[in-house]
Amino acid sequence: METPEKPKSLDSPVTGTIIKWMSRANTWAYKATGGRIGGKWRLGTKHFGEVPEVGILTTTGRKTGQPRESPLLFLREGDRVVLVASQGGRATNPMWYLNLKANPQVSFRIRNEVLALRARDASQSERAAYWPKLDAMYPDFVNYRAWTDREIPIVICEP
Secondary structure, rough: OOOOOOOOEEEEEEEEHHHHHHHHHHHHHHHOOOOOOOOOOOOOOOOOOOOOOOEEEEEEOOOOOOOOEEEEEOOOOOOEEEOOOOOHHOOOOOOHHHHHHHHOOEEEEOOEEEEEEEEEEEHHHHHHHHHHHHHHOOHHHHHHHHHOOOOEEEEEOOO
């Protein structure tokens, strides 16, 4: 399958602002409805399989010390929650990733269940094992990796 061309405005400040406000709206709807609204991610799902679930990551702001919430696709394996800091293939890592690097104690909400977790970067062997699973869950991750020069982090959150 051929990778589509990178959107011209992907790295623009306007796109970053849109992502921020859409994330806030998604988080509000998710929390207000226990995940019934905002709990599935249909954009970019180019297959007819299962639609990926969304959860809410809460980090501590590295500058403010305040809680910061981000709606994210996730892969759950046992007591692990696996996240991808893709930011749609943008040139920079998302703010939530920078926050958890500064303070790895996070929580992750899956519908009405809130998990207290510790985040870390996946090792190279874990990355090799997780990318096929993550790509199967959300095929656009392949495009995102092609659109950016940075190594997109995979984050493993564990109790």
